[in-house]
Amino acid sequence: MSLTRNLLGMAFASADLLVEVDEKGRIVLALGAAPDGIDTESLKGRLLANLFTPASGVDVAGALASRTQGRTTLPVQVRWGDARVRDADLKLFGMPELAPHCSCAIIYRGATAPAMMEVADGTPPPLVDGDGLIQKVVSAFEGLSVQQRSVLSFTFVDLPGVESHAAGPDGKALMAALCKLLQSASWNGASAARLSEERYALLGQPPGLDDLGEDLERLLEEHGAEVTPRTLSAPVPPTSDPLPTLRALRLALDGFLKKGADGEPQVTFTAALMRTMKDGERLRTIIAERTFDLHYQPIVDLQTGGVHHFEALTRFSEGVSPAGAIRMAEELALVVELDKAVADKAIRKLHSPGFGLIRIAVNVSANALESDDYADRVLAMTADRPEVRKRLLVEVTETGALNDAAAANTRLARLREAGIQVCIDDFGAGSASFDYLRSLSIDIVKIDGCFVKALAGGGKETTMVRHLVKLCSDLNIATIAEMVETEEVANTLRGLGVHYAQGYLFGKPEREPRIRLEQKPARRMGMAEGWG
DSSP: OOHHHHHHHHHHHTOSEEEEEOTTSBEEEEEEOOGGGOOGGGGTTSBGGGGBOHHHHHHHHHHHHTOOSEEEEEEEEEEOSSSEEEEEEEEEEEOTTTTTOEEEEEEEEEEEEEOSSSOTTSOOOOOBOHHHHHHHHHHHHHHSOHHHHTTOEEEEEEOTTHHHHHTSTTHHHHHHHHHHHHHHHBGGGOOEEEOSSSEEEEEEOHHHHTTHHHHHHHHHHHTTOOOOOEEEEEEOOOOSSHHHHHHHHHHHHHHHHHTTOOSOHHHHHHHHHHHHHHHHHHHHHHHHHTOSEEEEEEEEETTTOOEEEEEEEEESSTTSOSHHHHHHHHHTTOHHHHHHHHHHHHHHHHHSTTOTTOOEEEEEEGGGGGSSHHHHHHHHHTTTOGGGGGGEEEEEEOGGGOSOHHHHHHHHHHHHHTTOEEEEEEETSSTTHHHHHHHSOOSEEEEOHHHHHHGGGTSHHHHHHHHHHHHHHHTTOEEEEOOOOSHHHHHHHHHHTOOEEESTTTOOOBSSOOSSOOOOOOOOOSOOOSOO
C-alpha cells in the first residue's frame, strides 16, 4: 500500500489521526496525532477498538466486522490517559484497492473529560458475581443494536491453582492485577465476574479477547504464579428481536451458574442456552394448546371440616414439580398467557356437569394485573354463565412485583363487582404485604406457609398470626393457612381464629376435586405445591 495513497486519504478526511487496520482490526499504519501525545509507532499491532472506551470499542468492532465499500462515520470517545476521554468522529473508508485492509480517520472534538469507567482512585470496578453478570447481560442487550450485540461473547477463564497463590505474600497484588486485566477486556470495562475461587467469566467482544490468554500468562508469570490459564468462549446469539433471546440468556445463564458450571463451560453454557430456547418454545406451545393439567387441592373450613373450595395447581409433567416451568414462564414473559389458560381450564371445569356446587381458586400473577386483558378475559369467559363467577376465586401471587397497586386494585374491583372473590397469596412473605392489605380491596388473605409451619414450635410466629387474624377480622377479611401438615398445627389455627386451612393433612392435589376427605396426618413429600 503506497504511503502517498494513505497521505491523500488523510488529507481528504481532514483527520487528526489516520490509521490503517488489517482484517482482524489491528493497526498496521498510523499517521498524525495519536491520543494524548502517544508515539504513533507504538500504535502498530494494537487493536483499533482498544483506542476507545469500551462502549465505543464495541461500536468500532461492529463497524469493522460489517464494513462495506464507501464511508461510515461513528461518534466515539477516545481514551485519553488513564482517567480521561475525548469525543471524536471516526470515519471508516472501504476501498477495493485496500481490501481486506481498511483506512480509518479520527477527528477529535472538544476538550478531554473525566472517564466514567473507573472509580475515583483509578482502580477498576470490583468483579461482580454470577447475578451481577446476568445484570450486565441485561444492560448490554437493552442498550445495543443487533450489529453491536453480534460481536459480544461470553468468555470463561479457568485458573486452576490461583487460589493458593492469592493467599501468598503477593496475593493481593496478583488479584488486583487479575481484576484489572479481566475488566479491561470486558464489555464497558466492568462486566467481568468471579464465578468461583478459580473460575471467572466476562462479557466482551471477540477482537479485544483474542490475546486474553497470552495476557493472562504474562501477568501470572510476572507475579510468580505457576498457573496455566484456559480461556473458552461462547458467542451471544444476535437477533433482530432481543427480548426473547435476552430472557432465554438470563434464564440459561442463571441455571448454568447455579449448577456450578462444571465441565467445558462454553459447551455447557451453549447447550444450556439452546435447551432453554427449545424448552421455551415447547412451553409456549403447551400453554397455547392447553395441554397442561390442573390438579385440585382442597381448602377446608377449620370449624366444620368440610371443603370450602379447591385451589387449581398447574402440572406439566406427572410427578414433577411445576416450579421450573412456572419460573420459565415468568422469565420468558409467558406467565400472563399461562394465567389466562389456567383460568380458562378452571372455568370449563366449573361448567362441567356435576360440578355445580364446587368452588375453585386460580392463581394470577402480578404481571397479569398490569393491563385490563386478564380481567377482560375472565369476565368474557363467564359472561354466559354469570352464576359461575360466585364459585371462582382469584389468588394474587407475587404481590411484591405489583408496580401500580392502584391500577391493579381497579382491575380486581371489576372482578369483585362481578361476584369473583379475591385473595392475596403468601401473605407475610414480603415486606410490602401490609401495604397491599391497605391498598387492595380483597376478600381473603392466605397466610404464608413459613409462619404456619413454625406454629408447632410455639414461638413468636403464634403472636404474629394472632395479630394478623385479628386485623383481618376487623377488616372483614377471611384467612387461610397454607402448608398445614399436623393436627397440632390445625388445632392451634382453630384457637387463633383462622377460618380455612390447606395442606397435606387434608389432602394432596388430585386430578379431580374430591369432596369427601379422609383426615389423617400426612407430611409433604418433595414436591412444591405453590405457584412458584
